[in-house]
Amino acid sequence: MTQTTKNSPPSPLGSLARKTPPFAAENQASLPSHQNRVLAHVETFVFDLDNTLYPSHCDLWPKIDARITLYMMHHLGLDGLSSRALQKHYYHHYGTTLRGLMQEDAVGAEDFLAFVHDIDRSSLPPNPTLADAITRLPGRKLILTNGSRDHALNTAKALGLEALFEDVFDIADADFVPKPHPTAYERFFDKHAVDPARAVMFEDLTKNLLIPHQRGMKTVLVVPKPGQLDHRDKIEIAGREIPPHIDYVTDDLESFLLGLLEDATNKP
Numbered sequence: 711m712t713q714t715t716k717n718s719p720p721s722p723l724g725s726l727a728r729k730t731p732p733f734a735a736e737n738q739a740s741l742p743s744h745q746n747r748v749l750a751h752v753e754t755f756v757f758d759l760d761n762t763l764y765p766s767h768c769d770l771w772p773k774i775d776a777r778i779t780l781y782m783m784h785h786l787g788l789d790g791l792s793s794r795a796l797q798k799h800y801y802h803h804y805g806t807t808l809r810g811l812m813q814e815d816a817v818g819a820e821d822f823l824a825f826v827h828d829i830d831r832s833s834l835p836p837n838p839t840l841a842d843a844i845t846r847l848p849g850r851k852l853i854l855t856n857g858s859r860d861h862a863l864n865t866a867k868a869l870g871l872e873a874l875f876e877d878v879f880d881i882a883d884a885d886f887v888p889k890p891h892p893t894a895y896e897r898f899f900d901k902h903a904v905d906p907a908r909a910v911m912f913e914d915l916t917k918n919l920l921i922p923h924q925r926g927m928k929t930v931l932v933v934p935k936p937g938q939l940d941h942r943d944k945i946e947i948a949g950r951e952i953p954p955h956i957d958y959v960t961d962d963l964e965s966f967l968l969g970l971l972e973d974a975t976n977k978p
């Protein structure tokens with residue numbers, strides 16, 4: 711580990727990571743290769759799923775969001791507006807709407823997850839460039855998601871990534887305690903024997919990278935390209951200030967990974 715450890719002097723990359731978007735792609739392109747070697751120690755590559763392995767302009771989340779509203783209308787006997795309001799209240803209070811439904815309404819997780827993730831993924835194009843980059847990463851590759859395993863597998867399949875990951879750690883594996891709660895990460899580290907000090911996490915939400923950073927992981931925030939549609943909840947979208955627990959920012963995950971591989975190839 712070299713330039714960007716927590717207590718090291720700030721590197722050019724570290725300072726770039728704290729600038730406001732858009733910045734990542736152009737900065738990566740200008741980086742001398744030795745500055746990318748900060749990830750050379752990494753053994754495990756951990757990926758969030760939604761809005762990380764596919765961009766946030768894809769319409770998967772709005773489809774899931776609408777299915778959650780519909781599920782709550784059916785199961786709680788609510789009209790659309792009331793269902794929507796309670797859905798968002800649970801999300802913000804419990805971290806996921808599901809956790810609120812389990813705590814307050816004794817809703818069964820399996821039934822909920824199967825219903826809300828029963829969506830059309832045909833709008834999600836295969837991403838062979840990302841598949842190539844992930845394939846070539848020298849280490850273990852895992853998905854860590856607040857969604858379900860089936861959703862992760864079906865989404866990865868639509869992207870052409872289904873064979874590339876060792877496993878998926880889903881919300882059931884986390885006993886329905888979602889990221890960013892520390893327990894979710896501890897269960898993940900334990901189940902998959904991941905040493906956080908030798909791992910990196912890719913994620914679209916800054917709040918979900920705080921505990922990983924504190925546990926020693928390198929953190930990469932994946933943001934939309936400038937001007938790109940962003941279907942995530944507005945409250946979830948990062949502000950223009952990048953918090954210090956973010957080590958890297960990119961609006962192009964494929965290029966970021968390929969840059970790491972190029973650096974590894976050039977290593978003397």
Ligand SMILES: [Mg+2]
Nearest residue numbers: 758760761914
């Ligand atoms: Mg996400």
